[in-house]
Amino acid sequence: MKLLSLAPAFLLAALPSVHSWGGLGHETVAYVAANFVHSDTKAYFQNLLGDNSDDYLAAVATWADSFRYSHEGRFSAPLHFIDAEDDPPNSCSVKFDRDCGDSGCVVSAIKNYTSQLLDPSLDKDSRNTAAKFIIQFVGDIHQPLHAENVDRGGNSIHVLFGRAHTNLHHVWDTSIPEKIVGGYALADAKKWAASLTTEIQSGSYRSVARQWLAGMDLNDPVSTTLTWATESNAIVCSTVMPDGIEGVENQDLSGDYYDAAVPVVEQQVARGGYRLAHWLDLVATGATGFNTEL
Ligand SMILES: *[C@@H]1O[C@H](CO)[C@@H](O)[C@H](O)[C@H]1NC(C)=O
Numbered sequence: 364m365k366l367l368s369l370a371p372a373f374l375l376a377a378l379p380s381v382h383s384w385g386g387l388g389h390e391t392v393a394y395v396a397a398n399f400v401h402s403d404t405k406a407y408f409q410n411l412l413g414d415n416s417d418d419y420l421a422a423v424a425t426w427a428d429s430f431r432y433s434h435e436g437r438f439s440a441p442l443h444f445i446d447a448e449d450d451p452p453n454s455c456s457v458k459f460d461r462d463c464g465d466s467g468c469v470v471s472a473i474k475n476y477t478s479q480l481l482d483p484s485l486d487k488d489s490r491n492t493a494a495k496f497i498i499q500f501v502g503d504i505h506q507p508l509h510a511e512n513v514d515r516g517g518n519s520i521h522v523l524f525g526r527a528h529t530n531l532h533h534v535w536d537t538s539i540p541e542k543i544v545g546g547y548a549l550a551d552a553k554k555w556a557a558s559l560t561t562e563i564q565s566g567s568y569r570s571v572a573r574q575w576l577a578g579m580d581l582n583d584p585v586s587t588t589l590t591w592a593t594e595s596n597a598i599v600c601s602t603v604m605p606d607g608i609e610g611v612e613n614q615d616l617s618g619d620y621y622d623a624a625v626p627v628v629e630q631q632v633a634r635g636g637y638r639l640a641h642w643l644d645l646v647a648t649g650a651t652g653f654n655t656e657l
Contacts, residue, residue, distance in 0.1 A: 385537030393420035394556030395636020407647035442472035446512035455600035505635035
């Protein structure tokens with residue numbers, strides 16, 4: 364990750380250019396989720412994923428990012444995002460029919476893999492794969508540029524982050540989270556998750572976290588996840604490019620822009636983790652009135 368951000372532009376151009384939250388963001392979402400799931404949910408997914416450690420979710424949180432670059436996984440590349448064809452910063456919106464695309468999108472993918480997870484007739488390998496996809500995709504949908512079409516989700520917008528030449532998408536995936544945390548190892552993700560968990564339980568998110576779960580319906584994954592995508596996409600207008608592409612292109616985003624983005628990135632990672640916990644609870648326990656006591 365660090366090497367990547369220091370790489371000159373010509374090297375970056377040769378690398379796969381569409382990433383989701385970097386490893387740090389995804390693993391943090393997974394650790395936050397692990398901190399909130401019911402104990403039955405933990406047992407269910409530890410068994411399904413074949414991992415009895417406390418890292419059972421974080422360890423597979425970026426599996427789908429590797430898989431998409433394999434031959435057999437190529438079909439899954441469009442499933443990491445929904446390409447909202449809106450008009451930021453003037454107007455932001457997500458529409459399933461307009462934006463999901465024939466090869467599927469993150470909204471249809473969460474629906475597909477949730478129903479696979481819930482299908483008892485499906486073999487364990489397939490349900491294991493479905494679980495890994497869901498863990499990654501719930502993270503992805505909370506990254507604002509995974510719910511935006513402009514310049515391939517910002518991948519084609521050249522920006523600076525300090526001295527590094529990079530693109531807007533990468534700044535939101537990786538540069539901002541890594542600057543917040545000061546590292547990108549699994550242990551850094553765990554530490555960041557611990558602090559976001561405290562904010563949810565007793566800090567600045569305490570009064571709003573319950574609303575994050577509003578409208579969650581296991582029987583209607585499309586409208587559930589469209590709500591999340593719409594919220595992410597609105598951040599494109601408010602924070603990612605409030606002055607349009609001209610406001611960010613070729614600019615150094617490591618100063619004032621970074622300062623404005625930090626609370627937004629932290630809230631998106633916290634929301635993603637908290638919602639993932641309850642989605643996994645719904646899958647594992649079938650509970651509809653799950654305990655949302657903090
Ligand atoms: C659902 O997932 C399966 C297995 O990955 C895939 O082959 C299929 O195309 C998906 N269906 C939809 C509608 O996304």
